Every structure is written in structure tokens, then in C-alpha cells.
Amino acid sequence: xxxxxxxxxxxxxxxxxxxxxxxxxxxxxxxxxxxxxxxxxxxxxxxxxxxxxxxxxxxxxxxxxxxxxxxxxxxxxxxxxxxxxxxxxxxxxxxxxxxxxxxxxxxxxxxxxxxxxxxxxxxxxxxxxxxxxxxxxxxxxxxxxxxxxxxxxxxxxxxxxxxxxxxxxxxxxxxxxxxxxxxxxxxxxxxxxxxxxxxxxxxxxxxxxxxxxxxxxxxxxxxxxxxxxxxxxxxxxxxxxxxxxxxxxxxxxxxxxxxxxxxxxxxxxxxxxxxxxxxxxxxxxxxxxxxxxxxxxxxxxxxxxxxxxxxxxxxxxxxxxxxxxxxxxxxxxxxxxxxxxxxxxxxxxxxxxxxxx
Amino acid sequence: xxxxxxxxxxxxxxxxxxxxxxxxxxxxxxxxxxxxxxxxxxxxxxxxxxxxxxxxxxxxxxxxxxxxxxxxxxxxxxxxxxxxxxxxxxxxxxxxxxxxxxxxxxxxxxxxxxxxxxxxxxxxxxxxxxxxxxxxxxxxxxxxxxxxxxxxxxxxxxxxxxxxxxxxxxxxxxxxxxxxxxxxxxxxxxxxxxxxxxxxxxxxxxxxxxxxxxxxxxxxxxxxxxxxxxxxxxxxxxxxxxxxxxxxxxxxxxxxxxxxxxxxxxxxxxxxxxxxxxxxxxxxxxxxxxxxxxxxxxxxxxxxxxxxxxxxxxxxxxxxxxxxxxxxxxxxxxxxxxxxxxxxxxxxxxxxxxxxx
Numbered sequence: 001x002x003x004x005x006x007x008x009x010x011x012x013x014x015x016x017x018x019x020x021x022x023x024x025x026x027x028x029x030x031x032x033x034x035x036x037x038x039x040x041x042x043x044x045x046x047x048x049x050x051x052x053x054x055x056x057x058x059x060x061x062x063x064x065x066x067x068x069x070x071x072x073x074x075x076x077x078x079x080x081x082x083x084x085x086x087x088x089x090x091x092x093x094x095x096x097x098x099x100x101x102x103x104x105x106x107x108x109x110x111x112x113x114x115x116x117x118x119x120x121x122x123x124x125x126x127x128x129x130x131x132x133x134x135x136x137x138x139x140x141x142x143x144x145x146x147x148x149x150x151x152x153x154x155x156x157x158x159x160x161x162x163x164x165x166x167x168x169x170x171x172x173x174x175x176x177x178x179x180x181x182x183x184x185x186x187x188x189x190x191x192x193x194x195x196x197x198x199x200x201x202x203x204x205x206x207x208x209x210x211x212x213x214x215x216x217x218x219x220x221x222x223x224x225x226x227x228x229x230x231x232x233x234x235x236x237x238x239x240x241x242x243x244x245x246x247x248x249x250x251x252x253x254x255x256x257x258x259x260x261x262x263x264x265x266x267x268x269x270x271x272x273x274x275x276x277x278x279x280x281x282x283x284x285x286x287x288x289x290x291x292x293x294x295x296x297x298x299x300x301x302x303x304x305x306x307x308x309x310x311x312x313x314x315x316x317x318x319x320x321x322x323x324x325x326x327x328x329x330x331x332x333x334x335x336x337x338x339x340x341x342x343x344x345x346x347x348x349x350x351x352x353x354x355x356x357x
Numbered sequence: 358x359x360x361x362x363x364x365x366x367x368x369x370x371x372x373x374x375x376x377x378x379x380x381x382x383x384x385x386x387x388x389x390x391x392x393x394x395x396x397x398x399x400x401x402x403x404x405x406x407x408x409x410x411x412x413x414x415x416x417x418x419x420x421x422x423x424x425x426x427x428x429x430x431x432x433x434x435x436x437x438x439x440x441x442x443x444x445x446x447x448x449x450x451x452x453x454x455x456x457x458x459x460x461x462x463x464x465x466x467x468x469x470x471x472x473x474x475x476x477x478x479x480x481x482x483x484x485x486x487x488x489x490x491x492x493x494x495x496x497x498x499x500x501x502x503x504x505x506x507x508x509x510x511x512x513x514x515x516x517x518x519x520x521x522x523x524x525x526x527x528x529x530x531x532x533x534x535x536x537x538x539x540x541x542x543x544x545x546x547x548x549x550x551x552x553x554x555x556x557x558x559x560x561x562x563x564x565x566x567x568x569x570x571x572x573x574x575x576x577x578x579x580x581x582x583x584x585x586x587x588x589x590x591x592x593x594x595x596x597x598x599x600x601x602x603x604x605x606x607x608x609x610x611x612x613x614x615x616x617x618x619x620x621x622x623x624x625x626x627x628x629x630x631x632x633x634x635x636x637x638x639x640x641x642x643x644x645x646x647x648x649x650x651x652x653x654x655x656x657x658x659x660x661x662x663x664x665x666x667x668x669x670x671x672x673x674x675x676x677x678x679x680x681x682x683x684x685x686x687x688x689x690x691x692x693x694x695x696x697x698x699x700x701x702x703x704x705x706x707x708x709x710x711x712x713x714x
Contacts, residue, residue, distance in 0.1 A: 029394070035392055035394035035395070035398075036393075036394040036397055036398075037386070037392035037393035037394025037395065037396075037397065038392065038394065039394075040393055040394070041392075041393075099456060099477070102475075102477060103477050106476065106477055110487070115474065115491055115495070116475065116476075117472065117474065118459075118473065118475040119463065119473075120456070120459060120460050120463055130467070134472055138472070246665075247665065247666045248666075249666040250666065253668070275662065275666065278666070279666075282668055285642070303662065305632065305660065305662055305663060306662060306663070308603075308604065309604045309605075309606035309607065309632065309635070309636075310606075311606075311610070311639055
């Protein structure tokens with residue numbers, strides 16, 4: 001057995017060489033018979049003129065005796081500099097790719113000497129308020145307020161008390177800083193890729209929520225058509241209601257069947273997301289048709305577990321979640337320094353080329 | 358515009374009524390002309406006998422004047438009680454359901470008055486060490502070391518310096534506390550559900566990694582057969598190599614084709630995970646057969662985005678990730694109090710019944 005990994009010695013071994021792990025500044029103060037402030041000043045090497053050499057020596061002796069390790073909490077308290085950036089997310093746990101926002105934010109925070117304090121609120125307003133209070137209590141320099149899909153939000157009132165950046169969402173106040181995916185650019189790119197391959201009858205299976213994604217991707221689709229002089233045909237935009245059929249796959253399957261029953265079929269379909277494309281695949285296959293030969297399909301999201309593993313693999317537009325997380329931290333740190341004015345930063349959505357178009 | 362959500366007033370408004378947000382104990386000490394320790398003692402209402410009434414009044418006046426808000430950092434420093442539990446995870450960002458471990462851990466931590474400090478290490482040893490150091494520096498009472506799939510691990514050496522619980526993984530030291538899914542029970546449950554429906558030729562498409570999941574689910578499968586007096590037939594266990602074909606779906610598709618080419622077909626298949634089942638579905642459909650009529654299929658994981666949305670919807674065994682996260686925090690707090698001896702806690706995997714068997 002490797003003694004270095006023996007967890008039963010947890011509470012008795014420490015990097016300082018064998019002393020208790022719970023030594024505090026107070027313990028040092030008591031042993032040295034000085035105030036906690038004096039310990040703090042000695043340990044942090046501040047205001048040397050205020051402390052006599054004899055006192056100083058007594059404190060350092062107690063530090064050595066107890067194996068006290070000055071900690072980041074104490075140091076941030078003394079310096080008045082918080083090491084924390086808060087991140088309040090509504091659903092890290094329930095969406096595959098939202099975790100990439102977390103990773104991008106974390107790595108950018110670390111690069112700048114900050115630690116992320118993360119809270120997953122599961123959409124509950126009371127937990128959101130609790131989480132923001134916790135971050136204020138720990139003197140986070142600011143908070144990233146993140147939603148798992150791109151949408152408009154009501155900013156929680158507590159957020160007004162510290163610098164904030166809205167991640168993947170846009171609050172209704174024009175002075176806010178938001179970092180979101182560029183839905184229009186993404187929708188245009190998806191459509192352009194189909195038009196580039198010679199398709200002229202391109203359908204768009206679009207969701208019906210009032211959200212930046214549905215509005216933006218449709219605007220991108222129309223721009224791409226307009227740029228080629230192709231008239232917009234409203235019959236080629238199929239609205240879906242995923243909540244009525246228990247999922248996007250189910251909605252994509254139904255919309256696919258509707259498209260395939262038409263006498264004049266489109267030859268290519270842009271799907272609102274990869275789950276819609278997954279359902280469309282089923283419909284196409286049940287009709288004995290092939291992708292992309294009989295119908296080219298492009299998705300949106302580059303959703304893990306699905307996009308790369310459908311048959312055929314799905315060409316799609318990726319949501320730049322890692323980049324959104326990283327840029328949000330940079331925007332927050334600029335805002336903390338007073339350098340960032342309210343605006344919406346839109347991040348490009350790149351194409352992921354596979355075999356379905 | 359709602360002034361309560363005006364982020365441009367971030368740095369000038371505070372719950373304390375309009376003072377600067379960066380007032381520290383040091384500022385109070387300077388204004389009151391006392392030591393930081395004295396401020397700390399007054400603010401935290403400690404050792405009243407040591408502080409004269411006049412000094413006390415002066416400190417409280419400075420607190421009011423500056424709008425100082427005693428913060429959680431200061432309080433945990435004074436009390437010697439850390440409010441943090443660290444969580445070091447190797448890939449929150451890259452797996453759909455690993456987020457549920459985070460949510461379970463967070464909610465249990467909050468119920469006990471702790472805050473989770475989360476770090477996603479992306480499997481990098483240097484980031485793991487950095488994250489654990491960060492947690493030691495912030496005096497986390499202990500660390501949850503979590504992996505995204507159930508496996509054996511080498512405990513990072515730094516973890517020996519504070520209480521730890523291994524989440525979803527088992528280190529090679531027998532004294533460690535681990536909380537993991539019960540793979541044997543899950544494998545047995547899946548097989549029993551097929552046998553209950555009258556199937557006697559039940560295949561098992563199993564992965565080939567050396568992992569508790571492959572070994573445990575196979576053991577469960579064999580137990581279920583043995584309990585009914587059905588002889589174990591090694592030909593019915595199909596090994597797959599997902600890394601060779603770029604994914605579990607692809608491997609499930611190949612194994613499905615192999616099964617379907619046999620003269621004596623099994624009537625039911627237990628799949629190592631839902632992604633394997635997704636690939637098997639494709640093979641079954643391409644053969645013009647139906648699920649569950651021609652072949653019953655059960656998966657494992659209850660993987661979001663897939664399980665509930667295949668056609669037909671997939672009956673499967675869920676990984677109890679939320680419960681694992683919550684129990685890990687309870688085990689860690691017990692360990693901090695010295696009450697938890699080394700052991701492996703196995704959490705039951707429940708069935709999710711849909712329409713594929």
C-alpha cells in the first residue's frame with residue numbers, strides 16, 4: 001500500500017510536516033499571547049513598524065510550533081482582494097454541453113488568478129438569490145449569470161449589487177454586458193452550406209419558442225436565400241412544438257413525415273437542432289430514402305452523444321460554449337475595472353462538417 | 358427601465374445603503390485607529406472583556422460610516438470553520454449526466470451549511486494538483502474526488518493531506534471511502550426484467566474496458582441467469598471495442614448485425630449502455646425487424662437526449678448520479694468528524710420502464 005495515498009491518515013498529516021490540519025490564526029494568537037491582528041500582520045509581512053521584534057519572533061515561533069499555514073482566505077481578507085468569481089447557472093446538470101461554458105469560464109478565471117465559485121440553481125428563484133448572496137458574502141469580484149440556452153432573462157434584483165456578466169442570455173436592461181452565440185450568423189452559415197452544394201429548395205424545421213435562437217436562425221436562413229436571389233417561401237419553414245410531443249426528436253420525426261408526404265419535396269433540410277435532425281433521420285429512413293442522397297440534412301448544436309454518432313454522421317453548426325465561457329470572464333474582469341460598457345458580444349458558431357450534406 | 362436591475366450602478370450600490378463595495382476590515386481599523394484584530398473581535402462579537410466600551414463604540418461607528426459588511430471569509434477565518442467543500446471532477450463538461458453528481462453534492466452541501474468549490478480538471482494531473490492546492494488554501498474541510506465514469510483510480514498524492522471521498526471511483530487504498538453505483542445489482546435487474554417477460558435466450562452486448570461497469574454488469578447478468586437455472590452461454594456475450602469504431606453507437610450497430618446474422622437469434626438483448634442500444638436499434642431496423650416484437654432491448658445509463666427519445670422509447674437502468682453526489686457529501690462530513698471508516702458505498706441503480714421490452 002502506498003502510504004502517500006492512505007486516506008486514513010487524512011486528519012493527521014499535512015504538507016507542513018505532521019501537525020494538525022485545523023490550526024488557525026487564532027490558535028497562533030493564543031499561543032503567542034497576541035491579538036489575531038498581530039498574527040495577521042506578521043504572517044502577511046505588513047506594517048512592520050507597528051510590531052516589536054520580540055513580538056514578531058514570538059508569533060513566528062508559534063507559527064512553526066503549530067505548523068500554521070497562512071491561507072488564501074486570510075490573505076484575501078487582509079489584502080481586500082477577493083480571489084473569487086461567482087458563476088450562477090440555471091442548469092449545469094441538465095444539459096450536455098452547458099458544461100463547456102463552465103470549463104471555458106474556469107480556465108479563463110484560473111489564468112487570471114481567480115477561482116470560480118459555482119452554483120447550479122435549477123431555475124429556482126430562491127436558490128438563485130441564495131447563491132448570489134453566498135457570492136456576495138465571499139466577496140466575489142463579480143458574478144457570471146448563465147442560462148443553458150440562449151434566451152432573454154429578468155436579471156435577479158440582487159445582481160444589481162455587484163458587477164455581472166450575462167452568459168448565454170440577454171437581460172432587459174440595455175446597460176448589461178452579455179456574451180451569447182451569434183444565431184443569425186449560425187443560421188446563415190447552415191443555409192449557405194446547403195446552397196453551396198446546389199440545393200435551391202431548402203426547408204427549415206424551426207422551433208416555435210420565442211427565443212433568440214428561433215428568431216436569429218430564421219433571420220440567418222432568410223439572409224442566405226436573399227443573398228442568392230432565392231425567394232423566401234414560407235411553406236418551406238415548418239414550425240414544430242416539441243413540448244406537445246415530448247421532445248425535439250419526436251417533433252423532427254413529425255415534421256419530416258409532413259415534408260416527405262409533399263409532392264414537391266425539398267432536397268435539403270436545415271434543422272433547428274441536432275435532436276430535430278435525429279427525428280428527421282427516422283422519418284427519411286422509414287420512407288426508404290437515404291441521407292444525403294435523397295435528402296441533405298444539417299443540424300445545429302453539435303450535440304455530444306448524437307451528432308457524431310447518427311447514421312450517417314451529422315453535419316452541424318456548433319454552439320461555441322467554451323469560448324462563451326472564457327469571453328464572459330474577460331468581460332467580467334474588464335467590467336470590474338470599469339472598462340466594459342453595456343453591450344452584447346456575439347460569438348461566431350462554427351461549422352462541423354460530417355457526412356449528411 | 359427597472360433601476361433595481363441596472364448593472365451600470367454595480368460598483369456604487371450595495372445592500373448596505375450606498376457605500377463602496379470594497380470596504381475591508383483594514384479600512385475600518387484605520388478609520389477607528391485600532392488593530393484589524395480589534396475590528397474582528399468587535400464585528401464578530403467575541404472576547405468582549407478584552408475591548409473597552411469606548412474602543413468598541415469607535416469601531417462600530419467606523420463600520421457604520423464606511424458601510425462595512427462583515428463577510429463570510431472573515432467569519433470563517435475567525436471561527437476557524439471553513440465553509441467550503443472542494444469538488445474535483447475530471448470531466449463535468451464532457452458528460453451529459455455527470456452534472457447530476459454536481460447537483461446532488463451541491464444541494465447536500467447547502468443543506469449542511471457548506472459551499473461547494475468546484476474544479477473541472479479535464480483529466481490533467483497538473484490541473485488536478487492545482488485544484489486540490491486551491492482547496493487546501495481555502496481550507497476546504499475536505500474534497501470530493503469525482504470521475505465521470507465508474508472506475509479505479511490512482512489517488513492524487515496531495516489528497517492525502519485532507520479528508521477525501523471518492524465519487525464514482527475506487528482508489529487502490531482499502532481505507533478510502535468511495536460512493537459508486539451498484540453495477541452488479543444494475544446488471545442483474547436489467548437481465549431479470551427480460552427474463553420476467555419470458556425470454557430465455559438473452560444476449561449481452563458488453564464493453565471490453567477493464568472497469569467496474571463491465572465486470573459488475575456481467576456478474577449481474579450471470580447471477581440473474583443462475584437464479585433461474587439458465588445455463589450461461591458465452592456465445593451470447595458479445596464483446597465490443599468502441600474505441601476502434603469511434604463510438605458506442607457504432608459498436609452496438611456492428612454487434613447487432615452480428616447477432617442478427619445468426620441462425621439462432623436471441624429474442625432479447627441487454628446493452629452495456631444506451632448508446633450501444635441506439636446503434637443496435639439501427640441494425641434491427643435495417644433488417645426490417647421491430648422492437649420489442651422481434652427483439653426486446655434494454656439499455657443502461659438512462660442517458661439524457663437518447664433514452665426517452667429513441668423509437669421505440671428505451672427501457673433502461675438509470676445511474677443514480679444525483680444520489681451518489683448527495684451521499685458523497687454526507688460521507689465526507691462524517692469523515693471530517695472522524696465517524697466514517699474506509700468502505701465502498703454502493704448505490705442502487707433503478708429501472709426506467711419505457712417501451713422497448
